[in-house]
Amino acid sequence: MQTALATAGLVPVFATALPNRAVAQAAIPRAEARGEVRRTYVADAEIFAEGDRATTFYKVVSGVVRTYKLLSDGRRQIDAFHLPGDIFGVEAGEEHRFNAEAVTATRLAVHRREPRALAGDDGLLARDVVAAMMRSLERAQDHMLLLGRKSAKERIASFLLGLSQRMACRGTAMELPMSRTDIADHLGLTVESVSRAVTQLERDGLIELPPNRRAVILRDVAALDDLAE
């Protein structure tokens, strides 16, 4: 159901085709010169699916992307959310090993996968890709510690802290781009457990949420750090 909806929502568009996007248009010549193409996706649009041929990889220009794996009975694990600047979809083999969808309206830079690009004869981009992989690996390792050994409250604290650092929202409210379901599937919990842990952190005064609950202010970063360990 989710996949069907996502597939239906797939709207890949070249930025040049969009009229009201002066900044993007200005950027096109340079981008195209680098052999780079831009695509736009609406929220929940599929970017690629497990098993798809991995002829390209992606860099987030704006918006947020989730990558995830599914078990046959539908259990989902979101391995990462990708924010602007992040590279994702790089594969060692021929096929994509997980699914990728836009969380919000998203613009991506699409890079054709050159055999030499990965090995690294080719300067800047290859270096970026390797660095991005290292960062992915580091995040995955931290996330395994979270999934294997942290309580629900600790998971939420870690998640909010990590997100706030990556989203660069100094002191002010941080918008949560993803739903509670997405957070749950990222943290190895249920929606209800996420909701309860968030509420409890709020009651304890560590965080504060607006009425619509889709943003967070970190009130006591020290205490959150302590929880996240």
Place this chain on the structure above:
Amino acid sequence: MQTALATAGLVPVFATALPNRAVAQAAIPRAEARGEVRRTYVADAEIFAEGDRATTFYKVVSGVVRTYKLLSDGRRQIDAFHLPGDIFGVEAGEEHRFNAEAVTATRLAVHRREPRALAGDDGLLARDVVAAMMRSLERAQDHMLLLGRKSAKERIASFLLGLSQRMACRGTAMELPMSRTDIADHLGLTVESVSRAVTQLERDGLIELPPNRRAVILRDVAALDDLAE
């Protein structure tokens, strides 16, 4: 306590210093020519610790290595076991981000970290390192699915299947190099839960264990695959 013991057990030795090791000795000239050094570790010896300067990385020659992270209260997450041929200890930054210890008596090839080795101007080794990182990342992603979404029984099934593939023990009994505690800390469970799940798989006829319980025969791979999904 564990760390103290491990540190005490640290026995780095150059292979040339060992008399009864004809094969290793024969290999030395080639290895040394590649700027490579070999070291031997006893079981539970520390290889490096979180925060150590990451001037070298390692390739397992024989034996098994565990890499892990700790929370301040001692909870441990083993992110991976490294078998012969595996590369570990590669870092993006200056410091090691986790701990590494020998699980069994282990021989390692130690590589000095060259700035260019990671970037990839330098052919074979760099390519190996990048490939090793990709494999680490893929395993980490699979492991996040396990930790986030699988039951105890499913985790054990996945673990045993993965290990049997990597250890290449066609049909016969597979020795388990690591303790139940190590398995538990890898799978995000307790020792008791590991023991119970193993016993249950045995009762169900999917696996078979000798009296000392440190080896496994996979009796019904199809059923195990089904569980692992």
Place this chain on the structure above:
DNA sequence: CGTTCTATTGAAGAGTATCAAGCCAAGTGG
């Protein structure tokens, strides 16, 4: 202003953790 979607809250239940013995194999010293 109702409809819909998401988030929250409540009650009950499942699965795993915790605490505590007990068991078994391997090693030790008499």
Place this chain on the structure above:
DNA sequence: CCACTTGGCTTGATACTCTTCAATAGAACG
């Protein structure tokens, strides 16, 4: 060669965290 010890594995009883199922509340949208 055999008690004795030791360390790892298993088993049992109980507790607890998180899940599941169900209902309510609240915001967004037409």
